[in-house]
Amino acid sequence: MLHGKLVQVIVLLLLVLFLLNDQLEGRYQWGRRFRTNRIISFLTEKTSSDIMHSTPKHPPKGYLSSKLASSARLGWKSKSSKKHERITANHIFELVSIYGISKTLHRKPAIFIEDSKYHSLVNGVRKVMPGLLNEFQIFDRPVFPEAKNELISQKCCVFDNPSKLENITSKYLHLTGHFYQSWRYFDQHLSEIKSFVKPLLDFSPLPESDENNFITCIHIRRTDFVDGQHHSSNVTFFKPALEFIQSRERERNGRKNMLTVLMGDDPNFEANIYENTVIADKRTEIKNAAEYFVSKNSPDNDLAFSRYHCDTVLITAPSSTFGWWLGYLSKRQNVYYQDIRSTNDVNYKKGELNPDDFFVPRWTSIKLDENGTIVVV
Ligand SMILES: *[C@@H]1O[C@H](CO)[C@@H](O)[C@H](O)[C@H]1NC(C)=O
Ligand SMILES: *[C@@H]1O[C@H](CO)[C@@H](O)[C@H](O)[C@H]1NC(C)=O
Numbered sequence: 385m386l387h388g389k390l391v392q393v394i395v396l397l398l399l400v401l402f403l404l405n406d407q408l409e410g411r412y413q414w415g416r417r418f419r420t421n422r423i424i425s426f427l428t429e430k431t432s433s434d435i436m437h438s439t440p441k442h443p444p445k446g447y448l449s450s451k452l453a454s455s456a457r458l459g460w461k462s463k464s465s466k467k468h469e470r471i472t473a474n475h476i477f478e479l480v481s482i483y484g485i486s487k488t489l490h491r492k493p494a495i496f497i498e499d500s501k502y503h504s505l506v507n508g509v510r511k512v513m514p515g516l517l518n519e520f521q522i523f524d525r526p527v528f529p530e531a532k533n534e535l536i537s538q539k540c541c542v543f544d545n546p547s548k549l550e551n552i553t554s555k556y557l558h559l560t561g562h563f564y565q566s567w568r569y570f571d572q573h574l575s576e577i578k579s580f581v582k583p584l585l586d587f588s589p590l591p592e593s594d595e596n597n598f599i600t601c602i603h604i605r606r607t608d609f610v611d612g613q614h615h616s617s618n619v620t621f622f623k624p625a626l627e628f629i630q631s632r633e634r635e636r637n638g639r640k641n642m643l644t645v646l647m648g649d650d651p652n653f654e655a656n657i658y659e660n661t662v663i664a665d666k667r668t669e670i671k672n673a674a675e676y677f678v679s680k681n682s683p684d685n686d687l688a689f690s691r692y693h694c695d696t697v698l699i700t701a702p703s704s705t706f707g708w709w710l711g712y713l714s715k716r717q718n719v720y721y722q723d724i725r726s727t728n729d730v731n732y733k734k735g736e737l738n739p740d741d742f743f744v745p746r747w748t749s750i751k752l753d754e755n756g757t758i759v760v761v
């Protein structure tokens with residue numbers, strides 16, 4: 385009698401689980417290959433409500449990975465932290481884009497560790513955005529030979545819509561393009577992306593953004609950008625640009641102290657642009673009246689600083705990816721950049737960079753007009 389009841393209950397339970405599974409399958413269009421796994425996990429895991437809870441909105445159809453090209457191109461030997469800055473920013477672009485594309489394609493983002501450079505790459509990005517790496521499945525081996533290879537993003541900074549890969553059913557989809565430098569790959573996930581940045585830390589003696597202080601961060605890129613290829617930071621532009629931004633922001637921010645933090649690859653140059661600039665070493669004593677600060681932080685801490693303290697960002701070398709990420713992660717998305725169409729940037733001239741794909745539309749493009757006045761374009 386009791387035995388019969390138990391059998392009845394078990395049969396009923398199984399029926400419910402199968403129905404539940406079917407319903408979910410209809411709703412989320414799971415691939416056939418995953419269905420059996422799902423049923424097995426329904427039956428083997430503790431309670432079905434646990435599973436319901438942990439079921440992602442769009443369960444992955446398989447994995448999405450990519451060749452990570454910039455390590456190969458730029459090499460990893462350099463000890464210079466500023467070269468590191470550029471490499472890290474390029475890798476942040478690659479990994480955040482893979483993350484965004486994987487969401488579009490309902491796949492799980494993955495990294496295949498092809499060689500030791502990939503380890504350094506992952507660790508470099510983890511220093512800035514530890515949360516991002518938690519989203520990835522990391523395979524400590526080269527990509528599987530049966531992976532389906534697809535080429536998208538042949539130009540660094542021209543968007544190539546990944547939706548065309550939506551019907552591929554292979555478990556491993558591996559992209560063979562590179563750079564993926566466009567906001568269009570991931571901008572719908574901005575708030576998650578910002579939440580991936582490492583937690584707030586003590587940045588003193590740099591000033592903090594709060595009810596009294598309004599902080600403008602300027603990114604300055606000179607050393608390796610003075611190469612005739614990229615447009616490097618130019619005082620003729622950025623001094624009037626900073627005045628322009630500060631007078632605009634002062635109107636909106638009333639009584640706050642307008643403070644400026646310069647970040648970049650040439651601290652000696654940066655320290656000599658404005659009088660009484662504080663070079664923000666840990667040992668530095670700050671006098672009350674200081675308005676200009678040069679960051680001596682590592683590139684990853686500059687990015688974290690921007691997330692928590694840059695009320696506005698001015699990008700003065702418009703094709704610098706490090707400047708781009710300072711803007712994108714910044715506290716309020718209040719970003720100004722030098723109009724790249726008014727420069728001789730080679731990537732732009734060659735058609736490798738489409739300004740509408742590269743620069744986020746909510747940012748403000750400014751330039752010097754023929755009379756030396758800053759105008760919004
Ligand atoms: C994918 O399949 C759907 C349904 O068959 C179809 O409507 C869509 O156009 C396909 N997408 C591509 C990029 O082929
Ligand atoms: C800076 O910009 C000014 C005005 O556009 C230009 O005349 C000058 O050559 C530039 N300087 C450098 C180092 O590119």
Ligand SMILES: *[C@@H]1O[C@H](CO)[C@@H](O)[C@H](O)[C@H]1NC(C)=O
Nearest residue numbers: 752753754755756757758759
């Ligand atoms: C520059 O100044 C001249 C003389 O004042 C004026 O005629 C011209 O319209 C100005 N150009 C721009 C772009 O404002």
